[in-house]
Amino acid sequence: MLGEPVIRGYDFYAAETATLKALYAFFIAADLEFWPDREPIAFNEERLRERSPFRERQDWRVEEGAGDIIAHGHAGFGVTGDNPHVGNGSIYVRPDRRRRGIGTKLLAEIVAETRRRGRTLLTLETASQVPAGDAFVARTGAEMAFEARINRLDLTTMNPGLIEGMIRVAQDRARDFTLDYWIDGLPEGELDAIAEMFGTMNTAPRGSLKVDDHRVTADQVRQGMKELTIAKVSRWVLYARETATGALAGFTEVFWHSDRPSHLAQGNTGVLPRYRGHGLGRWLKATMLERVRRDRPMIRFVDTGNADSNAPMLKINEDLGFRLHMVSRTWQLAV
Ligand SMILES: CC(C)(COP(=O)(O)OP(=O)(O)OC[C@H]1O[C@@H](n2cnc3c(N)ncnc32)[C@H](O)[C@@H]1OP(=O)(O)O)[C@@H](O)C(=O)NCCC(=O)NCCS
The missing domain is CATH 3.40.630.30 (Gcn5-related N-acetyltransferase (GNAT))
Incomplete structure (x- = not known):
């Protein structure tokens, strides 16, 4: 039995190297769903750990069984002083774990974090390569505000x-x-x-x-x-x-x-x-x-x-x- 997936909020910059490597492999696979013909870029720990003074982030990984990552949520917040009302969210659920409510739970975490920081507007991006994104976001009541080629x-x-x-x-x-x-x-x-x-x-x-x-x-x-x-x-x-x-x-x-x-x-x-x-x-x-x-x-x-x-x-x-x-x-x- 795999048991229920567990959502873990964590500090991306403080993650152990083995965790960062597993996350990176997950992100590479996610990227391929949107860009199937792009060559993957090798793991670069220094890049992942570089902390910008102009952005803050909070992340959630969803694990199953012995720690297999099956989904990820991210919230990013600019801290330059401009647009202090905005947060940006992104969610990715592994294709074989979709339509089980995981995306919805991750979105609830992202929304709570955005509110906790006193921000009132959350932006989310989707791409036509993966139509599930539009279907999912449209259902949250979000407004499609900008479409681009x-x-x-x-x-x-x-x-x-x-x-x-x-x-x-x-x-x-x-x-x-x-x-x-x-x-x-x-x-x-x-x-x-x-x-x-x-x-x-x-x-x-x-x-x-x-x-x-x-x-x-x-x-x-x-x-x-x-x-x-x-x-x-x-x-x-x-x-x-x-x-x-x-x-x-x-x-x-x-x-x-x-x-x-x-x-x-x-x-x-x-x-x-x-x-x-x-x-x-x-x-x-x-x-x-x-x-x-x-x-x-x-x-x-x-x-x-x-x-x-x-x-x-x-x-x-x-x-x-x-x-x-x-x-x-x-x-x-x-x-
Ligand atoms: C979008 C995504 C995160 C949804 O994750 P998920 O765990 O499957 O989402 P949920 O199971 O919580 O779905 C909630 C509801 O969204 C809608 N929905 C989700 N995927 C859908 C699809 N492929 N077609 C139609 N409706 C869909 C449904 O109403 C669903 O409820 P239901 O299953 O009870 O009908 C996932 O498809 C994904 O990772 N896509 C690629 C990344 C992406 O596009 N992210 C955009 C959001 S930032």
């Missing part, structure tokens, strides 16, 4: 002539700007300006989410760099500068891990509002793709890590050859 580009079917043509046209149009790269690091002396530029992501649509802007600071950017280094994730940032003033105007960033050679994650792309309308977004994305193809020939798929739900970004992505891969939904629940 996650797109994918298959570089083996990309037309290089099209990208080169796009770069030539864009270059001609944005003569007052120059492009350059920051590879696996950002210049300390410009971190305030970079933080402001990264903050342009606040202007991306948020649907009806009751979430306010999130101010990006140099300290957060520094912490982000530290986390990438520990995780052995390579980040290339391509940025545009206004030639006359030297001011930063826009950027695009991509992430890659050598354990997952055939996949590149396309991160954020942002152009400061005062520099929009010069074709910089298109120029940045096309130039980055050309370099990826040239310098990292092992990459086959480029996945938009973030939802590009706004019309200008969708148009750029479609012209570049990105196609719909999945739909992600963000739900909000008043707690």
Whole structure:
């Protein structure tokens, strides 16, 4: 007899190495349900133990028998001072243990923790790859607040002539700007300006989410760099500068891990509002793709890590050859 599954609240950072390894194997299997063709990244204890000063978390694992992990719940809370009313929850139940009420129990823990911290809004994310997520969350009374496309580009079917043509046209149009790269690091002396530029992501649509802007600071950017280094994730940032003033105007960033050679994650792309309308977004994305193809020939798929739900970004992505891969939904629940 396996007995009843046991829900254990625990401190993720203080978990023993053997527990962290078991959890990691569980997370890898969960990830494969959403991204079946992505190579798994090796266990990295230092990465898992790195504690951000800008986020707090509470976790629950559900064990069965001799300690087999069959489900997991997580609640994350930003502690930057912005959005002090929000908590973010995620739940994963192993497919062979679904429809037994485990997800419901984990959600009750997450809701209680969110309330305990004085937060009043819980966000939950689902993806079209796993329809059970939508069915489960819809039943809680949560509101579907934001829907976005996650797109994918298959570089083996990309037309290089099209990208080169796009770069030539864009270059001609944005003569007052120059492009350059920051590879696996950002210049300390410009971190305030970079933080402001990264903050342009606040202007991306948020649907009806009751979430306010999130101010990006140099300290957060520094912490982000530290986390990438520990995780052995390579980040290339391509940025545009206004030639006359030297001011930063826009950027695009991509992430890659050598354990997952055939996949590149396309991160954020942002152009400061005062520099929009010069074709910089298109120029940045096309130039980055050309370099990826040239310098990292092992990459086959480029996945938009973030939802590009706004019309200008969708148009750029479609012209570049990105196609719909999945739909992600963000739900909000008043707690
Ligand atoms: C979503 C998920 C966590 C649900 O876990 P679960 O333990 O199966 O959930 P429960 O048994 O508590 O289900 C509660 C209710 O949700 C609804 N529901 C759950 N899965 C469903 C499905 N596949 N189809 C239709 N309704 C479903 C049902 O109303 C169910 O009650 P019922 O079984 O009495 O009809 C699980 O499917 C999962 O891990 N999915 C992948 C991760 C994910 O998408 N998470 C999103 C939430 S953050």
